[in-house]
Amino acid sequence: ARLFSLYLGDFEEYPDVLIQDEVPDQVSVKKSMTVSAAGVYSGMGDQRIQRHIEDHVHRHYKHVAKKGFEVFRRERLERLIVAAPDESEISLLKDHLHSDLQRRWTGTFQAHPGDDAQELKKRALDTARRCEKKNERELLDRLVDAQLSRGLGVLGLEPVLDALRMGQVHTLIMKEDFTVSGYLCREDRYLSAGSASCPVCGKDLEPVDRLSEELVQEALSQDAEIE
Numbered sequence: 001a002r003l004f005s006l007y008l009g010d011f012e013e014y015p016d017v018l019i020q021d022e023v024p025d026q027v028s029v030k031k032s033m034t035v036s037a038a039g040v041y042s043g044m045g046d047q048r049i050q051r052h053i054e055d056h057v058h059r060h061y062k063h064v065a066k067k068g069f070e071v072f073r074r075e076r077l078e079r080l081i082v083a084a085p086d087e088s089e090i091s092l093l094k095d096h097l098h099s100d101l102q103r104r105w106t107g108t109f110q111a112h113p114g115d116d117a118q119e120l121k122k123r124a125l126d127t128a129r130r131c132e133k134k135n136e137r138e139l140l141d142r143l144v145d146a147q148l149s150r151g152l153g154v155l156g157l158e159p160v161l162d163a164l165r166m167g168q169v170h171t172l173i174m175k176e177d178f179t180v181s182g183y184l185c186r187e188d189r190y191l192s193a194g195s196a197s198c199p200v201c202g203k204d205l206e207p208v209d210r211l212s213e214e215l216v217q218e219a220l221s222q223d224a225e226i227e
Contacts, residue, residue: 005077068101107127157180160215183195184208185200
């Protein structure tokens, strides 16, 4: 097993996390014979062999999951993408992961540990982009549903400014290239899309070219999430 970090297009391997466990795939053992009052039975050897192999396999996945959780805590990773030769191995690993990592499970793709790093990077980026688009669609659907059904979501610049002024923003959703000019009172952090005086101190508001950046800063100061 190998672990990589993917951040802003950079794909780097953790050199201290290469995991190599000995897992037997073929074992030759003479079948055991068991005798009881009812008769003679054979085949227990095969069952022991299978249990022996499965035990090694599960120990390997526990090892991978443990090391992955150590890196997650150390590096404060946000999401997890898993690659493996087939779906059964991906499912096995997921069963062994810490619940914090399971919640950050983002996507999967098919690969082998020995594949070239550049090929792994390409597949990981493709998977991350697909998952990002899916998450964006789901987030916007939840926003529209909250706005229509429960009134807990607001759309548009002025309603969002009102929510920020009242400290009611849990998650601020903004298009990546969104820019807008506006006005600001730096003393009271009062934001406005139109020219006016600050209702707190009465001073004239200062024009700002990037009101969108001020929106983000104000949301962060209120411990809101930014998407």
